[in-house]
Amino acid sequence: xxxxxxxxxxxxxxxxxxxxxxxxxxxxxxxxxxxxxxxxxxxxxxxxxxxxxxxxxxxxxxxxxxxxxxxxxxxxxxxxxxxxxxxxxxxxxxxxxxxxxxxxxxxxxxxxxxxxxxxxxxxxxxxxxxxxxxxxxxxxxxxxxxxxxxxxxxxxxxxxxxxxxxxxxxxxxxxxxxxxxxxxxxxxxxxxxxxxxxxxxxxxxxxxxxxxxx
Amino acid sequence: xxxxxxxxxxxxxxxxxxxxxxxxxxxxxxxxxxxxxxxxxxxxxxxxxxxxxxxxxxxxxxxxxxxxxxxxxxxxxxxxxxxxxxxxxxxxxxxxxxxxxxxxxxxxxxxxxxxxxxxxxxxxxxxxxxxxxxxxxxxxxxxxxxxxxxxxxxxxxxxxxxxxxxxxxxxxxxxxxxxxxxxxxxxxxxxxxxxxxxxxxxxxxxxxxxxxxxxxxxxxxxxxxxxxxxxxxxxxxxxxxxxxxxxxxxxxxxxxxxxxxxxxxxxxxxxxxxxxxxxxxxxxxxxxxxxxxxxxxxxxxxxxxxxxxxxxxxxxxxxxxxxxxxxxxxxxxxxxxxxxxxxxxxxxxxxxxxxxxxxxxxxxxxxxxxxxxxxxxxxxxxxxxxxxx
Ligand code: SF4
Ligand code: SF4
Numbered sequence: 001x002x003x004x005x006x007x008x009x010x011x012x013x014x015x016x017x018x019x020x021x022x023x024x025x026x027x028x029x030x031x032x033x034x035x036x037x038x039x040x041x042x043x044x045x046x047x048x049x050x051x052x053x054x055x056x057x058x059x060x061x062x063x064x065x066x067x068x069x070x071x072x073x074x075x076x077x078x079x080x081x082x083x084x085x086x087x088x089x090x091x092x093x094x095x096x097x098x099x100x101x102x103x104x105x106x107x108x109x110x111x112x113x114x115x116x117x118x119x120x121x122x123x124x125x126x127x128x129x130x131x132x133x134x135x136x137x138x139x140x141x142x143x144x145x146x147x148x149x150x151x152x153x154x155x156x157x158x159x160x161x162x163x164x165x166x167x168x169x170x171x172x173x174x175x176x177x178x179x180x181x182x183x184x185x186x187x188x189x190x191x192x193x194x195x196x197x198x199x200x201x202x203x204x205x206x207x208x209x210x211x212x213x214x
Numbered sequence: 215x216x217x218x219x220x221x222x223x224x225x226x227x228x229x230x231x232x233x234x235x236x237x238x239x240x241x242x243x244x245x246x247x248x249x250x251x252x253x254x255x256x257x258x259x260x261x262x263x264x265x266x267x268x269x270x271x272x273x274x275x276x277x278x279x280x281x282x283x284x285x286x287x288x289x290x291x292x293x294x295x296x297x298x299x300x301x302x303x304x305x306x307x308x309x310x311x312x313x314x315x316x317x318x319x320x321x322x323x324x325x326x327x328x329x330x331x332x333x334x335x336x337x338x339x340x341x342x343x344x345x346x347x348x349x350x351x352x353x354x355x356x357x358x359x360x361x362x363x364x365x366x367x368x369x370x371x372x373x374x375x376x377x378x379x380x381x382x383x384x385x386x387x388x389x390x391x392x393x394x395x396x397x398x399x400x401x402x403x404x405x406x407x408x409x410x411x412x413x414x415x416x417x418x419x420x421x422x423x424x425x426x427x428x429x430x431x432x433x434x435x436x437x438x439x440x441x442x443x444x445x446x447x448x449x450x451x452x453x454x455x456x457x458x459x460x461x462x463x464x465x466x467x468x469x470x471x472x473x474x475x476x477x478x479x480x481x482x483x484x485x486x487x488x489x490x491x492x493x494x495x496x497x498x499x500x501x502x503x504x505x506x507x508x509x510x511x512x513x514x515x516x517x518x519x520x521x522x523x524x525x526x527x528x529x530x531x532x533x534x535x536x537x538x539x540x541x542x543x544x545x546x547x548x549x550x551x552x553x554x555x556x557x558x559x560x561x562x563x564x565x566x567x568x569x570x571x572x573x574x575x576x577x578x579x580x581x582x583x584x585x586x587x588x589x590x591x592x593x594x595x596x597x598x599x600x601x602x603x
Contacts, residue, residue, distance in 0.1 A: 167549065
């Protein structure tokens with residue numbers, strides 16, 4: 001059997017992916033800490049400022065997360081044909097067929113699925129949902145970070161009404177990202193084992209393997 | 215009914231003895247003279263305290279004093295709806311009388327159910343006289359939430375519902391000041407399940423400017439600052455998107471708190487009465503809501519003795535925020551609980567761990583099914599299994 005390589009993911013998409021991985025990991029750890037600091041000290045006069053430091057890492061990671069999100073939105077609109085929104089939205093007959101065939105395949109009800117070099121539509125939709133959640137995570141984050149900015153207070157206030165509600169939503173959405181990461185990593189490994197396309201290496205190299213027809 | 219009338223109300227309502235005591239406590243220059251009128255020193259002191267809270271230049275104090283002592287004091291109609299009168303109490307009964315008296319000095323309280331002398335027909339007449347005579351000029355202060363359910367029958371005065379009274383008075387007022395969290399956001403009456411459909415003034419009044427002075431009760435200085443600002447500059451002070459004046463609600467308690475250094479340093483009271491608590495460490499871990507609460511408590515402080523809850527060892531409970539009974543409780547936890555289907559209540563992290571655990575179990579099951587299928591396939595189809603998979 002012979003394979004050809006196809007360039008699927010642009011360098012920008014790969015940068016986005018890894019920026020998201022790094023930022024979400026940092027955000028979850030530091031965010032958890034800021035919510036319930038697990039270090040407690042009674043030392044005085046040392047000025048090591050652990051809570052301040054954790055918050056600063058959280059904010060820096062928040063900006064990285066924002067950058068990643070903006071890249072993805074750009075790619076949804078102007079990326080290559082595998083990255084664009086049109087390739088994932090289940091509105092065309094082609095995409096709907098892909099959605100169902102993928103779902104059956106994942107449920108072990110069908111031995112094959114419709115081949116697709118970019119995201120399958122099920123994955124694409126889950127990424128779209130994640131980006132939507134990310135937008136809310138970002139707004140609630142900046143709402144909490146800039147209590148004296150009328151822009152963020154106006155926007156965040158309109159959505160969450162109070163800072164406490166914003167914080168509550170921000171905390172719940174963190175759990176969404178943990179949940180997403182678990183499923184995402186599992187399905188990537190599962191696909192890597194089941195299919196020869198080289199899904200894991202593709203997010204490093206940008207290339208996937210495609211079986212030749214003959 | 216002007217100030218003089220109010221004076222007589224006070225001696226009528228509380229008796230002279232009680233009043234004498236107040237004057238002595240006030241350490242007035244005049245000693246024991248029975249006089250509700252604020253002396254000039256007290257007057258200027260009060261104005262200065264309010265100017266400080268407003269954050270205006272001291273060059274403006276003479277202008278404020280002038281505005282406050284002008285002969286034309288704006289008439290005020292004070293409406294009480296679903297409330298506990300705590301806001302009035304805290305306003306008029308401050309231990310140091312300057313602020314409380316200043317209020318009576320600079321406004322003409324034409325209708326106030328707690329302190330006015332008239333009752334019944336007389337009271338209603340006074341209300342309607344003011345409405346007619348000063349239409350478009352008087353200030354309307356609202357204390358308490360307004361119940362809207364079942365045609366508003368859960369709060370009625372003189373046979374009329376609060377909704378009706380507000381609808382009559384508010385459009386004629388120059389401005390409405392909602393004092394306290396109840397009239398600002400509904401307060402405890404509006405807490406879930408909000409049985410009477412209680413809402414704040416801003417949900418009902420449009421067309422007349424409304425300013426919110428939330429707090430349970432609010433600091434008298436915030437109220438006075440708003441009134442004096444209005445008298446001096448002829449307009450309400452700038453507000454945030456919740457209608458709260460920025461001079462008092464522009465910063466979070468957490469960002470002005472004297473324990474903030476302990477927070478940044480990670481020194482916390484883990485529970486009440488422990489080493490950290492006794493040493494004045496940050497109250498974050500025992501549920502302090504300062505990080506989500508816009509107020510001036512750490513700077514304006516209370517009771518004229520320079521305290522606020524955190525300074526005496528109790529966290530802020532976030533009383534100036536909308537829906538504070540629903541979102542700031544449990545008071546000694548960081549975040550509200552989540553309500554799960556089936557009436558279950560859990561803390562966020564407990565629920566999150568359960569969901570994540572169930573997902574991990576589902577993932578494990580999915581992987582196991584895959585592995586079993588694959589083994590079965592290998593056995594049945596022998597050599598071509600690789601192609602199949
Ligand atoms: S006591 Fe409350 S307001 Fe003060 S620093 Fe700690 S959390 Fe913030
Ligand atoms: S410290 Fe918090 S709970 Fe107390 S009055 Fe101020 S805002 Fe309200």
